[in-house]
Amino acid sequence: MPRIYLSPPDISPNDHASVDAVLTSNWVAPVGPALDAFETAVAKRVNRTHAVALNSGTAALHLALQILGISAGDAVVCPTLTFAASANPICYLGAEPVFVDSEAHTWNMDPDLLEEALQCRQDIKAVIVVHLYGQCAEMHRILEICSRFEVPLIEDAAEALGAHYRGRPAGSMGAFSFFSFNGNKIITTSGGGMLLADDNAAIQHARYLATQAREPVAHYEHKSIGFNYRMSNVLAGLGNSQLADLDRRIQTRRAHFNAYQQALASLPGLEFMPIVEPEAPNYWLTCLTIDPETSGCSRDQLLSALSAADIEARPLWKPLHQQPIFKDTTCYGGAFATRLFERGLCLPSGSSMSLSERQFIIDTIHSAWAKSAHK
Incomplete structure (x- = not known):
């Protein structure tokens, strides 16, 4: 029997046809109709109004933290039981991660310990909650705690596309949320991610930063430091057929x-x-x-x-x-x-x-x- 992998890509004839259609159209640059359609479809699936497709979930978290104004001297809460990519972007911005243990019911962030951290640390400026292995954290308590302390919540739903919490889709509950479409996720674009929010201005700012902060003029004009974070139209073509499945x-x-x-x-x-x-x-x-x-x-x-x-x-x-x-x-x-x-x-x-x-x-x-x- 051939080697059995943990969570390999699941590629169908429809995926081949979808990518071939994008290549036939010659829309292979980091923009195009497949990219627009993928952003719209994922946002609709999780009851969000705005989305921007990126080259990784890590890029999405980095942009969310930057838009929230996280910088040196700030602290950001993150679960300890997660992949390092949930914490690394905190460090990109010179901020300090503060880790919180899991609870026994879901293996996700412990709301009691989150509340303790927010009571003890006045420098915490954001909270990242991870929906581990495709199951949502205890969001009713985490949302209430973050609201009470007036700290924005980011949903790391990298592993949880299609999951729900009390009828609400994973990725619909924080100020920002994001997904990963890495090769081992439930759907894949080979590499990729998506940042979502209900704040149009915030997502448009993320789109601006993700395209090298290029100003909307004929020549190349830059007033901010930007990033090369956009997903390609070809990969979005794969994402569209994968999402349908x-x-x-x-x-x-x-x-x-x-x-x-x-x-x-x-x-x-x-x-x-x-x-x-x-x-x-x-x-x-x-x-x-x-x-x-x-x-x-x-x-x-x-x-x-x-x-x-x-x-x-x-x-x-x-x-x-x-x-x-x-x-x-x-x-x-x-x-x-x-x-x-x-x-x-x-x-x-x-x-x-x-x-x-x-x-x-x-x-x-x-x-x-x-x-x-x-x-």
Whole structure:
């Protein structure tokens, strides 16, 4: 059996046709009708009024922070259990990240610790909340806390396109929100991202900054420092066909989660990521934790067994407060995220994964448990 990847791109004949149509039109520059259509379609999908397509989710976060006026001397809250790209743009602007631990119900930012951070730090000028692995954070409390402290909220929905929270789409709730369309996400443009808001002036300013801050005159005129952050029309063509297939991808990944849970839940010491609203996540990745004392099998032993079977699985995100670059950064809490990292992993969850591949993964995990029981 060929190697089974964690979350590979899912490319269909419709994707080929969509990209070919863009190439045939010769609209290959960083503007064009496919780009306009992609921005409109994503904004409509998540109930936003304005959007700008960019070359990465990281670029989107960088622009959001810059438009909010974040600079040296400011602090910005970010979850500790996330990818480094959720914190790096804070540092681009010379500001200080302040990390907050996760809570047990969703593995996302702990609202109590967020409130504690805002009470203790007067220099916090923004909050970034991450919807981890396709499940939304406890947004009703986080929104209320941010509103009470008058601190703008940015939704890092990079992993959560198509997810919902109490009926509201992921990416519809913060002052700004953004998605990633990297190759491993639920839909892909190979590389790319999108910044969204209901503030037209803010998104137009982001569009201006993302196109090298070029002034609207015939010659090249610049009054601000800009960035080369725009998505190309070709990649947007791929995004349009991928977005049209989003609901099927969510259903397929949910089916993977349910099948894993049904087949593996009886194994001692194994627990799946808790799901608060079963119909709400996009199930980007199926995640679980292993208690080595109960199971006799550690996280790393299972990773080794899967790797030996040519199955890609990965640990959960290493908490940012444990990363060498952020070792001196303040973190409120941290023990829960550390425990998740030490015990947690992600299983292959791609929407192109076959039923036989999924069964092979399940059989490999059962085999690993059986071997550990005989040690």
